Amino acid sequence: MKRGGCFCPFSINLNLRIMKNMAKSILFCLFCLVSISSMSQQMNIYSDFPGGNILIDKIKGDTIWVRPDLRDTEGDWFYWYFAVSNAEGRKLTFVFNKPNQFTKMGASISTDGAKSWQWQGGDAVEKNRFTYQFASNSEVRFSMGIPYTQENFDSFMKQFKGNRWMWQSALCQTKKGRTAELVKIKNPFKVPNMKVLVTARNHACEMMGDYLMEGIILEVMNNAWLKENVEFVFLPFMDKDGVEDGDQGKNRLPRDHNRDYSEISVHETTAALRKMEPLWSENKLKIALDLHCPWIKNVDNEHIFLTGSDNKEMERKQLVFSDILEKNKKSELTYFTSGMALSGKLDWNDPKKSLPKGDSFQKWSAKIPGVDMTTTIEFPYSYNSGQVISAQNAVDFGKDVAHAMELYLKQLEK
Template structure:
């Protein structure tokens, strides 16, 4: 049988191979600086044409409800292999005669290359300005983008952030859909004419490209780094930028996350409720708007949003530091500060993938536009 190679020397790569015994590969996710267990992995197999390999994970149960995501084109596109070829600890793949380079992951990785391809697909647009937030600790460019009139003269502003936890990649496809709708959808005409939107696709840029877990990073991950002082350059830059850029007109701030890989509170889309009754009431109002706008395939039921004090959304979960939603809720003029959990693979029985997540992003954009329109102060 032909020899094959397994490696993680790819964007977002993460794996440690324990041993190979014939057609059985024993391996585990690289936790690196993560405190405790987490589930992210992504690797490449080359030279396994014609083989049937079984991949056995030796640390926990890191395979999701639709099995492994598979890419046959060097990570450009991904498809779920399917639960019938997997357990929560393993999956099987039969390599075809042309499958010289196959990538596998627990989700559908989204890196700087994806963002670049997306911007090319949008093309030059007078209302889209790619920008740089800062440099990461390792010297990478940390992207952001402004959507709105070049003059900046708008009635209201909003901000959307992704990848405070770098492994939570499905959020980026939602962001793509939101941007597309903001720029092109007739339902978002008012927002194009009257609002400015700042988006942050990769808050933990180094983690995204290096393939870190991101969640529970020691000593503090990006999603808990809005205390003073910040330890990550990206969160420090956002804290410096948003209140100044908002100029009293920032009305909404949305943080897009992904939850765990299976089980209750991990297989439906929901908002994470704020501690403040007034803030929670505004989230509920926005949830009703979003439910009314929903045209895409991914279900969203505002009755299933997670109130503060319920399930994992308690004070104990935030002892590590202040997150973006809570911090943004204190910016002058803000009306809506919320976070959404976007499942990796399964939303109330419907497959989550790049296409369906983008469709949800388009729904989210329409609801955001309605909310912003209602948030304009009377003159």
């Protein structure tokens, strides 16, 4: 009965079905798709789907020791996403090998093939572990966040098929042959005076940026003034390969995508954007916005905030935009300018520390001729000043961001 060599009592077999990056791995069970058989049923634990990420260190009875696959990440990070099926009646405990692998809301769980997600709750996490009782053999997905991959984006974009205000094309092909999407919203009847650039997933694991982007797109398509007067370019997956492969992305070696905006870019998407931008913007780019998620712990990260620029004039404009957002926001998630990560306020946005690694999107875009305001929104994975974040309220907040852009751009026009 024993085939995989795991410590599995009760004649549970471990049967490796798929192994990714086997040569790199020195792990006990390797990672990815693992099948465990018992006398009565076969349970599967796997991550061989878009965005999937898990390493399995050990299985003993109903306890499974796991950890995120850091791959080419410098230092530690926390993104993981896996599925379990054929586990009816079992109560499995997943033990992570270290702290800081969960947000305040604990594991995120989907029982409908990643269409919708519910937080298990922070109270369910004890000593880096959580337990789940399986009611049926159907697949259950688990993640530290609310995953968003190309499949989500394709599904979202279907509603705009044939719409003459919207064009979908490609920024470029990635190293692994995938298409990095580019969406343009443009008045088909008039040349606009203003342009806006919005990017997400410069850090692959920071999926909430794409929920925000959906909200921004929805509001723009529903907002007569923005559609009439502003041309938008949206780049939903700056690290497309990382998103689909389930990479951390943050602190990627040899270069983090969000440090790849100076000298010679090593990534296809950042290189393509830097090449496209001068041709496209024509001195009309007014706002450049990059969407991120902060780290998962500490009160400094558990609220929505803008990242301040070390250029004081730029930071002043960011504060103006932030005040507009705070005062005109309609959706349920709270937002306060007082929570902004002003330059030098926190250790991680000390400009002296990030410079040697290369320019971020924000720093690069601030140098684009004609640009007025460039900033980063840091949107938490699960928790915003006492409020629980969902896919829907993230989309709704994105609509507020687009509305704030409208008001900000109208001020510029005066």
